[in-house]
Amino acid sequence: MNGRLKSVGLALLAPAIAIVLSILVTTLVIAAVGSSPGEFWSTMFEVPKPRLRVDIVNQTAMIYIAAVAAAIGFRMGLFNIGLEGQYTIASFSAATFAGAAYLGGFANVAASLVVAMVVGAAWAGIAGVLRATRGVSEVISTIMLNAIAVTLVGYFLNNYGVKEGNSVHTKNLPSGTTLGGWSPFEDRDGDIWALAIVAVLVGVGFWALLNKTRFGFDLRASGQSESAALASGINPKRMIVISMMLSGAVAGLIWMPALFGGARNYGTSFQVGLGFLGIAVALLGRNRPIGMLFGALLFAFLSVKSNDLTFGTDVSPSIVQITQGVAVLAVVVTYEVVRRWRTRLEQRAVSRELTATTGATA
Amino acid sequence: MRRLTKLSAVAAVAALALAGCGGSDSKGGGGDKPAAGDDVCKTADGDGPKIGLAYDVGGRGDRSFNDSAYAGLEKAVGEFDATCIEGEATDGEAESAREDRLRNMAENGATAIVGVGFAYSESVNAVAPDFPEVNFAVIDGFDPDDQANENVAYLGFAEQEGSFLVGVAAAEKSKSGTIGFVGGVNNELIQKFEAGYTAGAKAAKPDIKVEVAYIQESDLKGFGDPAGGKAAAAGEFDKGADVVYHAAGGSGSGVFDAAVEAGEGNWAIGVDSDQYLTATAEQKPFILTSMLKRVDVATYDFAKSVDAGKPLTSFVTYDLKQDGVGYSTANKTAIDGLTTTIDDYKAKIIAGDIKVPTKP
Numbered sequence: 206m207n208g209r210l211k212s213v214g215l216a217l218l219a220p221a222i223a224i225v226l227s228i229l230v231t232t233l234v235i236a237a238v239g240s241s242p243g244e245f246w247s248t249m250f251e252v253p254k255p256r257l258r259v260d261i262v263n264q265t266a267m268i269y270i271a272a273v274a275a276a277i278g279f280r281m282g283l284f285n286i287g288l289e290g291q292y293t294i295a296s297f298s299a300a301t302f303a304g305a306a307y308l309g310g311f312a313n314v315a316a317s318l319v320v321a322m323v324v325g326a327a328w329a330g331i332a333g334v335l336r337a338t339r340g341v342s343e344v345i346s347t348i349m350l351n352a353i354a355v356t357l358v359g360y361f362l363n364n365y366g367v368k369e370g371n372s373v374h375t376k377n378l379p380s381g382t383t384l385g386g387w388s389p390f391e392d393r394d395g396d397i398w399a400l401a402i403v404a405v406l407v408g409v410g411f412w413a414l415l416n417k418t419r420f421g422f423d424l425r426a427s428g429q430s431e432s433a434a435l436a437s438g439i440n441p442k443r444m445i446v447i448s449m450m451l452s453g454a455v456a457g458l459i460w461m462p463a464l465f466g467g468a469r470n471y472g473t474s475f476q477v478g479l480g481f482l483g484i485a486v487a488l489l490g491r492n493r494p495i496g497m498l499f500g501a502l503l504f505a506f507l508s509v510k511s512n513d514l515t516f517g518t519d520v521s522p523s524i525v526q527i528t529q530g531v532a533v534l535a536v537v538v539t540y541e542v543v544r545r546w547r548t549r550l551e552q553r554a555v556s557r558e559l560t561a562t563t564g565a566t567a
Numbered sequence: 568m569r570r571l572t573k574l575s576a577v578a579a580v581a582a583l584a585l586a587g588c589g590g591s592d593s594k595g596g597g598g599d600k601p602a603a604g605d606d607v608c609k610t611a612d613g614d615g616p617k618i619g620l621a622y623d624v625g626g627r628g629d630r631s632f633n634d635s636a637y638a639g640l641e642k643a644v645g646e647f648d649a650t651c652i653e654g655e656a657t658d659g660e661a662e663s664a665r666e667d668r669l670r671n672m673a674e675n676g677a678t679a680i681v682g683v684g685f686a687y688s689e690s691v692n693a694v695a696p697d698f699p700e701v702n703f704a705v706i707d708g709f710d711p712d713d714q715a716n717e718n719v720a721y722l723g724f725a726e727q728e729g730s731f732l733v734g735v736a737a738a739e740k741s742k743s744g745t746i747g748f749v750g751g752v753n754n755e756l757i758q759k760f761e762a763g764y765t766a767g768a769k770a771a772k773p774d775i776k777v778e779v780a781y782i783q784e785s786d787l788k789g790f791g792d793p794a795g796g797k798a799a800a801a802g803e804f805d806k807g808a809d810v811v812y813h814a815a816g817g818s819g820s821g822v823f824d825a826a827v828e829a830g831e832g833n834w835a836i837g838v839d840s841d842q843y844l845t846a847t848a849e850q851k852p853f854i855l856t857s858m859l860k861r862v863d864v865a866t867y868d869f870a871k872s873v874d875a876g877k878p879l880t881s882f883v884t885y886d887l888k889q890d891g892v893g894y895s896t897a898n899k900t901a902i903d904g905l906t907t908t909i910d911d912y913k914a915k916i917i918a919g920d921i922k923v924p925t926k927p
Contacts, residue, residue, distance in 0.1 A: 256670065260663045359784020363753055370709020370721070371685040371756035373785075393670075393697045395663065468662065473686050477786060478659030512664050515654040516671055519609075522657050 219543045220489075220496075223535035231528045235520055244518045249510050249525075255390035257509050259397055264505035265498075266401035266462050267476070271483020272501055273411045274455035276492040278343075280415065281448040282428040287332060287347025288456045288480030290354030295325035295457030297358045297375065300464055300471035304376030313382040314465055318403075321457035328354060329453020330446060337442040343449065351480075358471075367470075374472025384465040398466025403458055412494040424448055456480065482508075485533045491540070504529055606653070607641045613648030616679055616874050619672030620866070621665070623684030625791045625817035626655035630845035631838060632790075632816050632862060636683045636706065638840070639866030647874040652677055656686070658788055665690035673698040679873040681866055685709065685756065686787065688721075695719050702878040704869045706862055707756060720872075720879040722865040726756070727763030727923045728916050729858040729892030730812070732909050733836050734767025736856050736894065737810040738775045739905050740834060745776040747803030749796060749822050751789040751815035753781040760814035760838070760858070762927040770912065770921070778803040779927070782818055790816035797821030804829040810855060812836035823850040834901070843897040856902050857895040864891055888917050 232242040253261060271288055278285035285291075299321035308316050332350060335341040366373040386396030415421040427434040427444045435441055459479050468474040486504055490497030507529060511522035620640050622633045637653075644651055652675055654668040665682075669690055672680050678701055682691050685707040695703050695716045704720040737746045748764055750757040761779060768775045780799040783789030796818030800811045804825060809832060813822040819838060826835035827849055835850075837843065837857030846854055865885055872879040885891020894909060896902050915921045 256667065260661070260667065263663065264661060355786050356784045359753060359786070362785050368755055369711060370688060371707050371723075371754065372688065372709065373754060395666075463662070472689075473787075474662040474689050476659065476661045477788075508661075509664070509667075511657070512654070512660075512667050512671070515668070516652065516675065522655070 219539040220499075220536060222539040222543075223489075223532055226535040226539070227528050227531035230531045231524065234527055235524060240518070240520045245514065245520045245524070248513050248518055248520075249507070251510075251513070253506075253510060254394075256394035257513075259389065259395045260509045261502070261505045262397050263401060263462065263466070264509055265501045266398070266404035267459055267479055268482050268486055268504055269404045269498060269501040270407050270455060271459045271479050272486035272490060272497040273407050273483075273494075274452050274459070274480075275484045275487035276411065276490075276497060277424075277448055277452040277455060279487055279492045280428050281424050281444065282431070283336075283445065283449060283452070284344050285329060285332070285347055285449065285452045285456075286344055286484065287329060287350045288452075288459070288483055289477070290347070290351035290480070291325045291328045291453045291456040292459040292480055293351075293358055293475075293477070294328050294354040295321040295453075296460040296464065296475060297361070297471045298324040299457070299461065300375040300378075301361075303378050303382060303464070304470060306376075306379040306382070309379070310381050313379070314384060317465075318458065318461055321461055322454040323457070325457025326450040326454035329456065330450045333446040333449030336449070337445045362471075366472075369472075372473050374470040377469045378465070382465070383467075383469060386466050396466065398462040400462035400465050403462060407455055407458065408494050408498065420447075456483075459483070482529075485529060488533050489536050491536075503532070607644050608651040608653055611644045611650045613644070613650060615648035615650070616870065617675075617677045618643060618649050618651040618870050618873075619669070619675075619677030619680035620651060620653045621668050621672065621680065621682045621687060622653065622655045623686055623790070623816075624656045624658055624787055627653065629791075629817040630842060631819055631840055632860075633683055634845070635840040635860070635862035636681065636866045637863075639863030639868075640681075640870070642863065643867050643870035643874075647870065649870065649874070656684075658791060662690060666694055669694045669703075670697075673701045678702065679870050679878070680704070681706065681869060682708065683862070683866075691719055692716065702869075702873050702880075704865075704879065706865060715881070717880060718878070719881075720869060721882045722869065722879075723882065723884045724860050724862075724865070724891055725884060725886035725923075726759045726814075726858070726860055726892060727766070727925050728887045729860060729894060730760045730763030730814075731767035731770070731916065731921075731923045732894045732913055733812055733856055733858045734764040734769075735771045735909050735912050736902065736905050737764070737812060737834075737836060738768040738771040739908055740855055740901075741772075741775065741808075741810050742832070743807050743809045744772075744774070745778060745807040745809070747778040747800065747806075747808035747811035748780070749799045749803070749811060749813040749815055749818075750779070750781040751792075751796075751813075751818055752783045752785060752787060754785070757781070757814050758927055759925045760812075762924045764812050765927060766924055767912065771908070776807075778806050778808050782815060790818060792818045793821035793824070795821065797825045800825035800835070801828065804833060810834040810836065812838070812858070814838045814858075820846075820850075823853060826850070826853040837895075841895040841897050843895060851898070852901075854898055854901075856898065859893040859895055861885060861891050861893070887913060 235242040299317045302320045303317040332343045332346040335346050336343045362373050384399035386398040388396045423439045431441050486500040489500035507525040511525040514520050514522045627633050680703050682705045687705050688708040691703050691705050692711050702718050706722050708721040748761050765777045782795040796815050800822040813819045823835050826833050834855040836855050839860045842857045843854045
């Protein structure tokens, strides 16, 4: 029991150090450019207004889905840096499908989610197949696929989109298929999007998949040692393609809460950058469902609250990107340091016990 | 597995950091950004209207679009004894962040709020009904739904007319017979610039060749990407162009750098504000002229209308006739011989003899 408590304490030590470190670095940077760190932190730590609380929940949901998508790849030993392209092209496809209104009401929503997942999976699958058959590093191919996805979507939008004023977007969702959401405060403070629930499902599904299924075991085994996995009868090439596609399918869902919550179409309101945030949060949360939840919440909080900085302080909102970046870097570094320290502790304990027993027999 | 984690951590941080770099570059290379102390909103304390200015990606200090809006704000604050608040968009921000920015301004007592850039169209449409006593304006904006907003003005420009004039200038100045155009994002708005520019060039020299490049197909970061602007412009100079016009906001500084590297006899044309005045000493001699999109006039006009109690609403277009667009003659030695020709065309457009196309 005592040992368990100790290991929990050690597990919490690394993130705690990382957060302190990122606060420290951010403070130094702000001071170095001649602004007031005090003003910055007091603005950031102020209790957010009701509408910002709503925004934080919505952003957390989307970032969390992205983080799970990244984590599926990480657990398998694959670095899917192409989440950005996967959810861009998947969001565009789903919005186009939903806007075409082949189906009505909830069926349209459900079918659109399937479209998003299929397109995301297919786009990621390209990188998976390339890796499995030709040995192309997924890091390179997915970065290239990101650029291709963004350009492709731009092309389709410009040629087939609905032009409105100076912008262009996909057809608006038919009125019956916007889901809206739940408004915990006043109406004008906005809704927590109905599909934010997808984040919960994805999180639970990820946990169950990893820990309760044969596939999850295969995934973790392949991630930890490919040769051992191969020896125990797992087909690594198949695993690469499947886990890449699974990662892409989840990535396809990233922007869906916003699409059916308020955006109505794929256009100026499409939010870019969630894929990269997801990768960072997966690292921050060590690919664990609960860890990533806290990571997503932290990142969402920082991003949403940073808007307040433009009022009342002269610190640029971009500064929170430094906080986020340092947090990720610090988590990885401190985990490594804590891990080594822990190994040394264990080794010492073992050698102590060994000398004790040998001493007793002698 | 652990090595992968380390590698990916570095990559992820690099991605975040690079995103940050993009942001600061677009503000005109950090050090040259106007200091906070220069900000009129920090010192204004009159009892006139309170003006809110919500900048687009690139923000104040882009020496282009957003700075032009600031110039209008500065003038309005001086004349109407007004106060002001500013807010700046970050790259890749959520739609809700734009809404929050506008709501913050309204709650902080702003009575005239200007969203600088069409990206504010949706958010203004969402926020305006909640603040009927506040007047909103969106530069380049549009109404995204069928319900008209009574307290919103959509301030548009006839960019094609101004671009036509700099197209004439480019064609007249070009010795190689090839000129270039660099757009930030391939959308309806920027295509208006391209269309006018090409039409103007062909009007002056029917056999001129126009190289066209867009930095991004749809991603708005094309307006804050000097490296991308430089690459696109350098490609056109390589293809023989000797005058390149950019409509790429903050990415334009890269286009100027490309002209500098292409060397003497090559020119760049600025956009939105008079970029000769804000360019670095190295870039200045290469800036032939700038297409002026008088965002400052529109911003000032809107503030004036609110101050007078007759706020502008619905669609307003600023064209050549009302000096809403134009071209700059700040680089005298470069443009001197051309002004008569350009002004001829200008008169013809105003008289309606020339209809400038809005689509390439």
